[in-house]
Amino acid sequence: MARQPKRRRKPATRKKSTRRRKAAAHAPRRRAWWRWLLGALVLGVLLFGGYLLYLSQQVRVAFEGKRWAVPARVYARPLELYEGAPVSVAQLRYELTVLGYRKVRRPRKGAEWSQARGRFIIHTRPFVFWDGEQPARRLTVRIASGRVIGLSDAAGRPLDLVRLEPAEIGSIYPAHKEDRVLVRREDLPEHLVQALLAVEDRRFFEHHGVDPRGIARALWANLRAGRTVQGGSTLTQQLVKNFFLTPERSLWRKLNEVLMALIVEARYSKDEILEAYANEIFLGQDGDRAIHGFGLAARFYFNRPLTELQPHETALLVGLVKGASYYNPRRHPERARKRRNLVLEQMHRLGFLDARQLRAYQARPLGVSARGHGPQHRYPAFIQLVRRQLARDYREEDLTSEGLHVFTTLDPWAQKVAAEAVAKGLRRIEKTRRLPAGRLQAAMVMVTPDQGEVRVLVGGRRAGYAGFNRALDAHRPIGSLVKPALYLAALSEPQRYTLATLVDDSPVRIELPNGDLWSPDNFDHQAHGRVPLHRALAQSYNLAAVHVGMDIGVQRVIDTLHALGVEREIPPYPSVLLGALPLAPIEVAQLYQTIAAGGFRAPLRAIREVLDADGQPLQRYPLAVRRTVDPVAAFLVSEALQEVVREGTAKSLQRWLGEGFAVAGKTGTTDDLRDSWFAGFGADRVAVVWVGRDDNRPIRLTGSRGALPLFGRAMRALHLQALDPLPPTGVEYHWIEDDSGMLSAEGCEGAIRLPFAAGSQPRLRSACGERGGPGVLDLVAEALNAPGAAAQSRRLACSR
Structure with missing residues (x-):
């Protein structure tokens, strides 16, 4: 029987057909999904690439554009040394201290000095002045009796003139209150770089912005300690975080930090990155001013440039990177010392210091300056004047971003003496007069008579307090300080008035435009009849002044005040003749400067020169002197003002300066004894002092009992030069x-x-x-x- 062939199983065939049909049906879907995935991948790459380009652009703009807003730095006048210069031993010591020079036994390098009695050996710093660069040099200065009697170089050769570099007294920084002293890579001390590598980023010169080994090492250290003891961020990542990003903690910010760090490393050299880091890192807070960068931190904590710091000092600054507030050496010295010593130990482990150096540096004190505010913050009142004068020529953004160098007229030594005279004088007055302690306020302005340079500006009894500036903004009636201007107007008509002219000091009644009667009185409530004009000024007789003023005309007196330098509008009321004229001390100083200069007005100025960030002259502030009143009349008034001190209302000034000392001065007192004024001048200084209360209550002090002692105290300490003027022709x-x-x-x-x-x-x-x-x-x-x-x-x- 023949075997029948096997039939294929139809169900299997049907299954395969079904699968093929299903596969065929899903094929378009799979192809669509792959196309979508590929499209999403391409889009993601494009977006990521675009984002990288965006980050790269941000990095490029920051590094190659204006990287920082650099404040304008303000400097005092340079101290000039020459044979015969009026410089005392105490002054030279103070000036060197303000400059941050180190006192040592044997000066061997820049910014060091030694002293043996009146003999100083000084190694100066190089400095770029407005008229060129002055190199560093070694000087020998000999001082005796308050004057320089010898000046020579290292070889003993006599020198004609040497200028010490000016002290930095302030800065004008932007609204966000960040301040920096920019340093270049070549100016970073090698031991500072070594300290940064030792504790912040050992493989800085090997990685490409992100250091996986450093992250793993920090992670392991933190796991072993059970807390965060070490960070894995590189210096580049820290720079990116501070330079570009917000301080928020998030995965997105961390991703941006990593990407930007890689971009920075790809675009810029290690030296450029290190320079940027050194100028950006936050290292402290000075009130509302943020301290950024090692350059400014060196000045803030040590009052010296970064290049002059030693390894234990730079180690302290590097230690502040971890937490400037927590390790603040002024507030937490023990914490700061331990942190500094840890930095030094890490430097030793990496071979940057040997064992002997480690022990020596760890044993040294912190060495930070005693004051939280360096010398650059002791002069807020003067800096206000500088800002106002600069505002005439510069935009605010130029002053707070272009790194200008502003050279001013401030005399640090005279400012110190004047501030102490104000503070001590007010305490003395309050004690002897049994006045409430701390209620009196004062202001003092001191200028040069020939050039109108403002050398001193004290805005209150706390000279270092940046509050209400009474020297510029306290507008108070000036009382009898107006009388020299009044008599100057009269003496400008010599055919009518001379110093010998007998003037009427008798009661006077003047009807005002509103019908009121004005009847002033003398301070002693006595009428003195006919008195010579010079005596009327010396004794400050009110009635005589009113008679003379009404005779020559109130408008003539007002015109003379304007000629002397008063710029504000003055209403033509008879009371102006007795000083019912509110002026600030700085305005009164301008008035008396013109008299002291023999009728030649020099607009008061606080600025000499301005240089740009590269040290190139930007704008000069030349001396602008012009004759505004008759020199003969000005000389006659100056002579009469000396009589005020010899025999008049300012006679007590001789207690401070010596009997017979030739100095001109005038007291001023306002109604109800609310304001006490004194203005005076010698051959080299004009000064105006105001004493009163901010609430304008009576202080029960005349000009001779309030303001005059402050003037006398300051001028005695500054050795005011006596007047010996040559009479002008005529x-x-x-x-x-x-x-x-x-x-x-x-x-x-x-x-x-x-x-x-x-x-x-x-x-x-x-x-x-x-x-x-x-x-x-x-x-x-x-x-x-x-x-x-x-x-x-x-x-x-x-x-x-």
Whole structure:
């Protein structure tokens, strides 16, 4: 029987067909899914690439554009040393301290000095002045009796003139209050770089922005410690975090940090990255000012440039990277010391220090400066004046971003002396007068008479406090300080008024435009009749001033005030004649500068030169002096103001400066004894002092009891130069009988010698003057009859 062939199983065939049909049906879907996946992948690559380009652009702009807003740095005047310069031992020591120079036994390098009595050996720093660069040099300076008596170089050769570099006294930084002193890579001390490598990023010069080995090492250390003891971020990652990103903690920010670190490493060299890191890292807080970068931190903590720091000092700065507040050496010195020593130990482990150096550096004190605010923050009132004067020529963004160097007129030594005089003087007044402690306030402005340079500006009894600046903004009635301007206006008409002219000091009643009567009075409530003009000024008689002022016209007095430098509008009221004119001390200083300079007004200035960030001259502030009042009249007023000190309301100033010391001055007191003023000048300084209360309550102090002692205290310490002016052309001296105002002669009773504009002297002569002075027989008779009285009369005549 034949075998039947096997039949194929139809169900299997049907299954395969079904699968094929299903596969065929799903094939379009699979192809669509793969196309979608490929498209998403391409899109992701494009988006990621675009994002990388965006991050790369951010990095490029930051590194190659304006990387930081660099504040304008403000400098004091440089101290000039030459034979005969008025510099005391105490002043030179102070100036070197402010500059951050180290006192050592044997100066061997820059910014070091030593002293043996009046002999100083100084190694200066190089510095770029507005007129060129001055190299570092070794000096020998000898001082005796408050003057330089010898100046020579390292070889003993005499030097004509040397300028110490000016001290930095402030900076004008942007609204976000970040400050930096930019340093270049070549200026970073090698031991600073070694310290950074030892504790922050050992493989900095080997990795490409991210260090997996460092991350693993930090992770292992943290796991072993059970807490975070070590970070895995590289210096590049830290730079990116500080430079570009917010401080938030998130995976997205960390991813951005890694990507940008890789971009930075790809685009820039290690030296460029290290330089950027050194200028960006946050290292402390000074009030509302953030301290960024090692350059500024060196000045803030040690008051010296970064290049002058030693390894234990840079180790302290590097230790602050971990936590500037937690390891603040001023607030937490023990923490800071332990952190510094740990940095030094890590440097030793990596071979940067040997065992001897490690022990020596770890044993040293922290060495930070005592003050939380360096010298650059002791002068807030003066910096306000600088900012106001700069605002005339620069935009705010230029001042806070372009890295300008502003050279000013501030005298640090005189500022220190004046600030101490104000603080001590006010405490003394409050104690002796039994006034509430701390209530009195004061302001002092000191300028040079010939150039109008502002050398001192004290804005209150706390000179380092950046609050209300009374020297610039306390507008108070000036009282009798207006009288020199009034008499200057009168003396500008020599055919009508001279120092010998008898003026009326009698009661006066003036009807005002509103119908009110104004009847001023003298301080002593007495009328003195007819008195010579010079005595009316010396004794500050109000009634005489009003009579003279009304005679020449109130507007004429106002015009003279404007000519002397008062810029504000002055209402033409008769009360202006007695100082009902609110002015700030800086405005009064301008007024008296013009008088002290013999009628030549030099607009007060606080700025000498401005350089750009590269040290190139940007703008000069030249001296602008012009004659605004009659020099002869100005000289006559200056002579009369010396009498104010010799015999008038400022006679007590001789207690401070010595009897017979030639100085001009004027007291001022306002109604109800609310304001006490004094303005005075010698040959080298003009100063104005105001004392009062911020709430404008009476202080019960006249000008001679409030402001004058502060002036005297400061000028005695600064060794004010006595006046010895040469009379201008057109001035003649004559002997005058004081009580009558007639011409007299030398030796006549009551005769005094006064200056006059040529031809304006009196025409009438006294009886003694007619005879040409007392004869020999007259003098013998005087000596026989009243020898004591005659001698006293002659002494009085000569002393006046």
